[in-house]
Amino acid sequence: MSAPLVEVRDLAKIFDVSPPWLNRVVERKPKAFVHAVDGVSFAIERGKTLALVGESGCGKSTVARLLVGLYGTTHGAVTFDGQDVNKVLAGSGASKLRRRMQMIFQDPYASLNPRWKVLDIVAEPLREHGLVKSDAEAKQRVGELLSSVGLNPADAEKFPHQFSGGQRQRISIARALATQPEFLVCDEPTSALDVSVQAQVLNIMKDLQRKQGLTYLFISHNLAVVRHMADEIGVMYLGRLVEVADKAELFARPKHPYTRMLLDAIPDIHMTGRARTPVQGEVPNPLNPPPGCSFHPRCPLANIRCKAERPQLLEIKGVRVACHAVEEGRAG
Amino acid sequence: MTAPLLEVSHLRVEFPTRRGTLLALDDISFSIAPGEILGVVGESGAGKSLTGAAIIGLLDPPGRIAAGEIRLAGRRIDNLPYEQMRRVRGREIGAVFQDPLTSLNSLYTVGRQLTETITTHLDLTASQARTRAIELLASTGIPAPEARVDHFPHQFSGGMRQRVVIALALAANPKLIVADEPTTALDVSIQAQIIALLKKVCKEQGAAVMLVTHDMGVIAETCDRVAVMYAGRIAEIGPVADVIHRPAHPYTVGLMGSIPAMDEDRERLLQIDGSMPRLTAIPPGCAFNPRCPRVFDRCRSERPELADVGATNAACWRPVTVEAPR
Numbered sequence: 001m002s003a004p005l006v007e008v009r010d011l012a013k014i015f016d017v018s019p020p021w022l023n024r025v026v027e028r029k030p031k032a033f034v035h036a037v038d039g040v041s042f043a044i045e046r047g048k049t050l051a052l053v054g055e056s057g058c059g060k061s062t063v064a065r066l067l068v069g070l071y072g073t074t075h076g077a078v079t080f081d082g083q084d085v086n087k088v089l090a091g092s093g094a095s096k097l098r099r100r101m102q103m104i105f106q107d108p109y110a111s112l113n114p115r116w117k118v119l120d121i122v123a124e125p126l127r128e129h130g131l132v133k134s135d136a137e138a139k140q141r142v143g144e145l146l147s148s149v150g151l152n153p154a155d156a157e158k159f160p161h162q163f164s165g166g167q168r169q170r171i172s173i174a175r176a177l178a179t180q181p182e183f184l185v186c187d188e189p190t191s192a193l194d195v196s197v198q199a200q201v202l203n204i205m206k207d208l209q210r211k212q213g214l215t216y217l218f219i220s221h222n223l224a225v226v227r228h229m230a231d232e233i234g235v236m237y238l239g240r241l242v243e244v245a246d247k248a249e250l251f252a253r254p255k256h257p258y259t260r261m262l263l264d265a266i267p268d269i270h271m272t273g274r275a276r277t278p279v280q281g282e283v284p285n286p287l288n289p290p291p292g293c294s295f296h297p298r299c300p301l302a303n304i305r306c307k308a309e310r311p312q313l314l315e316i317k318g319v320r321v322a323c324h325a326v327e328e329g330r331a332g
Numbered sequence: 333m334t335a336p337l338l339e340v341s342h343l344r345v346e347f348p349t350r351r352g353t354l355l356a357l358d359d360i361s362f363s364i365a366p367g368e369i370l371g372v373v374g375e376s377g378a379g380k381s382l383t384g385a386a387i388i389g390l391l392d393p394p395g396r397i398a399a400g401e402i403r404l405a406g407r408r409i410d411n412l413p414y415e416q417m418r419r420v421r422g423r424e425i426g427a428v429f430q431d432p433l434t435s436l437n438s439l440y441t442v443g444r445q446l447t448e449t450i451t452t453h454l455d456l457t458a459s460q461a462r463t464r465a466i467e468l469l470a471s472t473g474i475p476a477p478e479a480r481v482d483h484f485p486h487q488f489s490g491g492m493r494q495r496v497v498i499a500l501a502l503a504a505n506p507k508l509i510v511a512d513e514p515t516t517a518l519d520v521s522i523q524a525q526i527i528a529l530l531k532k533v534c535k536e537q538g539a540a541v542m543l544v545t546h547d548m549g550v551i552a553e554t555c556d557r558v559a560v561m562y563a564g565r566i567a568e569i570g571p572v573a574d575v576i577h578r579p580a581h582p583y584t585v586g587l588m589g590s591i592p593a594m595d596e597d598r599e600r601l602l603q604i605d606g607s608m609p610r611l612t613a614i615p616p617g618c619a620f621n622p623r624c625p626r627v628f629d630r631c632r633s634e635r636p637e638l639a640d641v642g643a644t645n646a647a648c649w650r651p652v653t654v655e656a657p658r
Contacts, residue, residue: 055519164607165376194375194546199590199601206600221520224549228592228601251594265524266594267549282489282522 003082004043005215006067006183011076013037013062017287034286036062038239039076041313044232046182049209049216051230053223053262055283059239060219064187067217068103080183099129102176106188108168112160118171119156122146125178145174149204166197170204177208183215190225202228223266227251235259238286238294245319255321255331257299293324301325335406336363337540338387338508343400343410345379345386345564347611354611356382356395358564361638366507369534369541371551371572373587374561375608380544383561384510386410387542388427389417405507423453426501426539428530430513432493436485442469442496443481446503453504468499471536473529491522495529502533509534512544527554548591552576560584563608563619570644580641580651583620618649626650 018024018031037059044050052060065071067078069089078085080101088097102125105111112121122145123138125131132138143153149170160168169189176184189205190198202225208214220226226233227247234244235258243256254260281298284290293311296302305324313322325331345357357379364370372380385391387402389409402410409420421427429435437445446465450456456464462481469477472495485493494514501509511530515523531554534541543554551558552572559569560581568581579585589602606623609615615622621631630649641651 055521166607195548196375196587196590196604197607199592199603200605202592203600203603222592223520224592224594227594228598261521263594265521267524267527267547267553282491283519 005046005081006044006217007079008043008063008067009041009077009079011037011040011063011066011078012074013059013066013071014074032287035239035289036286037066040236040239040241041076042234042241042244044183044215044217046215047209047213048231049218049229051218051220051226051233052236053220053226053233054236055221057238057283057286058236060221060236061187062239063236064103064185064217064219068101068185069098070103095129099125099179100181101183101185102179102181103185103187104169104172104176104189107192108165108172109160109192111172112168114160116159117156118142118146118158118160118163121160121171122156122175122178125175129179131179141178142174145178146171148177148208149174150200164197165193166200169193169197169201173201173204173208177212180212181214183217185217185219187219188221189218191220191222198225205229223262235262238283238289240294240322241313241320242295242323243319243321244313245321249319255316255319255326256295256323257301257325257331258295261298293322299325301330303330334365337366337368337405338364338542339401339403340383340387341401341403343383343386343402344398345382345391345395346398347395349394351612355614356564356611357386360400360564360566362559362566362569364508364540364542367535367538367540368557369531369543369555371555371558372542372544372561373546373548373551373558375546377563377608377611378561379564380546380561381512382564384427384512384542384544388421388425388510390421390427419453422449422506423504424506424508426504426506426509428494428497428501428509428511428514430516432490432497432517433485435497436493436500438485441482441484442488446481446496446500449500449503464503465499468503469496471533472496472499472502473525474499490518491525494518494522494526498526498530498533502537502539505537505539507539509539509541510544511541513546514543515550516545516547523550530554548576548588560587563614564611565619565647566638567620567648568644568646569638570646574643578643580644580646580653581620581648582624582626582650582652584646585652586623586625618647626652 013036015034015036017034019029023029040063054060066073069085073086119142122142126138126141132141142156146153146155151170190201218229230247233247233250234241237258243259254263290297292308293306296306311322311324313320314327316326341361343357343360347354347356360383374380386397397410401408443465447461450461450464466477466481469480474480474495515526527550555572558572558575560567562583568575568584579588586604604623617633618631618636621627636647636649638645638647642653
């Protein structure tokens with residue numbers, strides 16, 4: 001087994017969401033912190049896809065941003081091909097590293113500059129990294145990139161508003177591919193798209209991975225999409241990974257009660273009229289997470305230990321799970 | 333068969349603009365039986381929300397009903413004057429919208445909003461209305477309704493707010509609920525709760541539901557029948573299991589194939605190339621013909637009507653009658 005391309009160890013991001021100083025002094029409000037990501041560790045092998053799933057506010061997008069250096073980490077380390085990302089990005093090798101990892105964002109309407117032509121949008125990373133020498137060369141390269149995502153090279157002269165959502169997302173992909181990266185971080189790339197268009201974009205992403213050997217971190221709340229795209233899946237809850245498993249294993253034998261609940265909650269077109277296990281409760285406020293296992297208020301298996309002691313992500317039967325009940329064999 | 337509760341026939345909605353009239357809904361016909369849940373599914377811009385808006389009489393101007401009829405329990409409601417329609421809305425048709433924050437007034441307590449709706453439509457005193465408001469909150473699964481009734485919308489979470497909106501829609505015991513993407517803004521675990529709730533309360537009250545959504549999974553789990561819309565027309569309508577497992581319209585086939593399944597592995601998803609036409613450029617004949625794999629001459633010139641093609645009704649000259657490849 002080769003060394004993983006991307007390795008994340010004990011990654012954490014704490015946001016200070018305190019009220020302004022005056023309010024703190026006058027109203028005696030305390031400082032407040034959100035542990036958006038709290039001790040997350042995983043590794044992605046070259047050419048594979050790791051997917052992170054979870055409900056809103058579980059920290060999956062924050063992980064994506066930490067990985068590409070859009071946020072600074074509070075503690076923990078991200079290693080890319082043996083290099084510490086935070087150190088490299090602070091130093092002189094930053095531009096070289098940025099070329100190798102790119103990001104695709106969720107909203108194809110907000111992530112493209114409406115005043116720029118597609119040519120300039122896709123050529124920006126090429127020019128920024130000095131990968132093209134002349135405008136003619138840039139145009140040529142943009143044409144190739146647009147063809148690779150199923151658009152017409154002539155589209156380079158158009159503006160983003162002339163495209164539909166799915167086509168815009170392809171432009172984002174073309175831009176991300178411009179520097180020939182090895183690693184793509186995709187933050188909900190198809191959540192804003194209709195299903196038939198989503199299928200087009202997912203197919204393109206899979207084709208590109210096969211052809212160019214790309215490594216993906218794929219973030220989504222849609223388990224069916226994740227199942228289609230990923231090799232390995234990490235389930236997040238309130239800033240922590242609760243289960244990391246191979247795709248087949250996760251869907252066939254989910255271990256963590258939260259994973260089971262998520263799988264049960266999803267309506268599926270092939271299971272008309274099946275009995276569901278009703279889901280209890282809601283995601284707690286991340287400002288004030290419950291002590292112990294943060295899932296315990298909603299968990300059917302919770303006991304005294306779960307309320308007091310935080311479970312660690314342990315390797316149990318080839319799957320990494322953070323759950324006392326699974327560890328003790330109470331989960332059945 | 334009982335008489336339908338809602339009957340929409342040949343509904344046509346137009347938007348006059350400076351550059352000509354846009355035909356947003358073109359010859360839509362369907363009906364909903366009492367107590368039935370009809371799903372309306374389609375991609376953005378297919379006209380599904382507009383159909384819901386036309387039924388509750390809340391089309392945004394300049395949109396207008398240009399032709400066709402909407403009948404509720406035999407009575408025509410599409411041409412009622414505003415005041416009369418206001419009585420129908422809430423009393424006979426309840427509405428649930430996508431965003432639970434914008435459909436509640438953030439300056440009033442939920443109790444006040446509920447009692448206002450109740451006293452407008454039912455002949456109850458203020459204290460009776462308050463009791464009913466608390467009952468409604470309890471029936472939609474809100475814990476401690478006696479205390480919650482005096483809270484403001486911002487004090488509720490997204491899922492709880494949508495419960496309040498459902499309570500509002502049910503306040504006057506309507507016969508029909510129009511729910512427009514009621515779970516789209518919610519997380520999956522909350523979505524499951526809201527759908528179960530909608531199903532339960534409608535069954536208890538015997539209300540029929542028109543559920544507009546783009547999520548086929550939600551449709552599959554909730555509805556009795558489903559209408560698939562494309563470019564302002566109904567492409568296919570039929571019992572939910574048949575439309576999902578034995579679709580006859582090539583668009584429905586493509587739509588079903590493009591949804592990643594939870595129980596099987598496919599290397600590639602079936603994809604429909606291209607995208608839905610803009611309203612300004614709907615092709616002649618069948619609106620789906622430029623993207624259709626089964627297209628032939630007739631599709632380009634002559635518009636197909638909904639016709640019985642076996643298990644479902646489809647508007648297609650060359651429906652897929654054999655078992656669809658999965």
